[in-house]
Amino acid sequence: MATTTCGYEAMRSGNTILCYINRDGLPLSDRCNERMWTFCMEQYPNNVTEIQTIRNQTDDSPLVTYPDPPYHVATNSRMTVREKLQQVQNYIQRLEYNYTGMQFFDINPNRSLYGLMDTARHMITESLPIKCFEAFLIGLYLTTGILGLDRFNISFKTRFNSVIYRHVILGVKYDQIYGALGISRRSDLSYKPLNGKYNCLSKLIDDFICAYRNYGHTVLRVRIGLPIIHDLKSFLTINWKALSIQPNKTDKNEYDRELDKIVRIWRQIDIHMTYRSVVPLASLVQPTGTLITSASVSNRLQSVTFRQNRDTxxxxxxxxxxxxxTNINEESSxxxxxxxxxxxxx
Structure with a gap:
C-alpha cells in the first residue's frame, strides 16, 4: 500500500517502507530533502554520525560529472546491435543506482509511450541516480530506432523475509538471441548481453530466477509484456501483462511452453508498424491474472489481422x-x- 503525505509518497510492503517517491518535482523541496535524509538514518541507525557528516559536507564536495548520453547510438551504422546495447547499458550504469531511499521522478506506468518517453528525456537531462523502472525507460528511449530489435518488459515479484519486492528490466531480442538492459543492486539481476547464451526466452527467465534463488528470494511471479513499438511519439500504452507465470507453483516444463507461446504471438505482430492496427494489441491477451492457453491464443489470433504492406x-x-x-438511408450509411x-x- 502507498501512504500519501505532503510532498512525497511512501511505498510499502505490509508494514515495511521500501522507499519514498518524490511528488514535488525537481529540485527537491525542503520537506522531501529532509525526509530523504531522515529515512537514510532510519535505515542505517549505526551510521547516523557518518550520514550527518556527509550531509554537512558542502564546501569540500567533489565536482559532479555528468555522463554523456549515447543519443545517436541507434542510428550508428558502424556498430553492431550488441555494441549499441553495451553503450546504452554503460550509460545506465554511469548514472548509478539510487540508494537514497527517495525516488526522484514520479512515474505513472499507465501513461502513453509519448508521456513516458518525455519523462525519460527529463531523467537524462537531470542525470540523477535511478532505480530499475527509471533505467527501463531510459533503455527504452535510447534503443528506439535500432532496426530488428524487439523490446519488452520483464517484471518480477519476489519475497524475502516476508517482504515483497518488485523489479523490472528491459528485455531485448535480436536475431533469435535474447538479452536484457537495466540496473539493480545485484549485477546478475540487470544486464544480460547479446552473446548467444540465451537463444530462447525460457533460458533468459531461468537465469534471473536462479539468481534470485541464490540471494534467498522466492520468485512469486514473472510478467512479460508485448513488444513495444519503435515510436517515441506514440500514444499507445505499454502492455505489461501479456503473460504471467508463477515459478514456485508451476512446473518448469509447463511455463517453458507458455514462454514459447508468447514468442509465437510476437511473430504474428508487426512491431515496427507505422500505423495503429484496427484491433488494439491489448485484445490479444487474457484479462489480468489469467494465464494464456493454447486454445485462447489461437482463437484470438484468428480474428486479428494486421496491415502488412503500405498499399493496404x-x-x-x-x-x-x-x-x-448524405442520403435518405442515414442509418445504413x-x-x-x-x-x-x-x-x-x-
Whole structure:
C-alpha cells in the first residue's frame, strides 16, 4: 500500500517502507530533502554520525560529472546491435543506482509511450541516480530506432523475509538471441548481453530466477509484456501483462511452453508498424491474472489481422478520410462508416 503525505509518497510492503517517491518535482523541496535524509538514518541507525557528516559536507564536495548520453547510438551504422546495447547499458550504469531511499521522478506506468518517453528525456537531462523502472525507460528511449530489435518488459515479484519486492528490466531480442538492459543492486539481476547464451526466452527467465534463488528470494511471479513499438511519439500504452507465470507453483516444463507461446504471438505482430492496427494489441491477451492457453491464443489470433504492406495502409487511410454522402438511408450509411478500418499517424 502507498501512504500519501505532503510532498512525497511512501511505498510499502505490509508494514515495511521500501522507499519514498518524490511528488514535488525537481529540485527537491525542503520537506522531501529532509525526509530523504531522515529515512537514510532510519535505515542505517549505526551510521547516523557518518550520514550527518556527509550531509554537512558542502564546501569540500567533489565536482559532479555528468555522463554523456549515447543519443545517436541507434542510428550508428558502424556498430553492431550488441555494441549499441553495451553503450546504452554503460550509460545506465554511469548514472548509478539510487540508494537514497527517495525516488526522484514520479512515474505513472499507465501513461502513453509519448508521456513516458518525455519523462525519460527529463531523467537524462537531470542525470540523477535511478532505480530499475527509471533505467527501463531510459533503455527504452535510447534503443528506439535500432532496426530488428524487439523490446519488452520483464517484471518480477519476489519475497524475502516476508517482504515483497518488485523489479523490472528491459528485455531485448535480436536475431533469435535474447538479452536484457537495466540496473539493480545485484549485477546478475540487470544486464544480460547479446552473446548467444540465451537463444530462447525460457533460458533468459531461468537465469534471473536462479539468481534470485541464490540471494534467498522466492520468485512469486514473472510478467512479460508485448513488444513495444519503435515510436517515441506514440500514444499507445505499454502492455505489461501479456503473460504471467508463477515459478514456485508451476512446473518448469509447463511455463517453458507458455514462454514459447508468447514468442509465437510476437511473430504474428508487426512491431515496427507505422500505423495503429484496427484491433488494439491489448485484445490479444487474457484479462489480468489469467494465464494464456493454447486454445485462447489461437482463437484470438484468428480474428486479428494486421496491415502488412503500405498499399493496404494507404487504402485504409483514404477510406477513413472520405466523408459519406448524405442520403435518405442515414442509418445504413452510419453502420458502414463504423466498419471502415482506419489508420492514425502516431
Amino acid at each position: 495502409s494507404l487504402n485504409c487511410r483514404r477510406s477513413a478520410i472520405q466523408k459519406p454522402t 452510419t453502420e458502414k462508416d463504423q466498419s471502415v478500418p482506419y489508420a492514425i499517424r502516431v
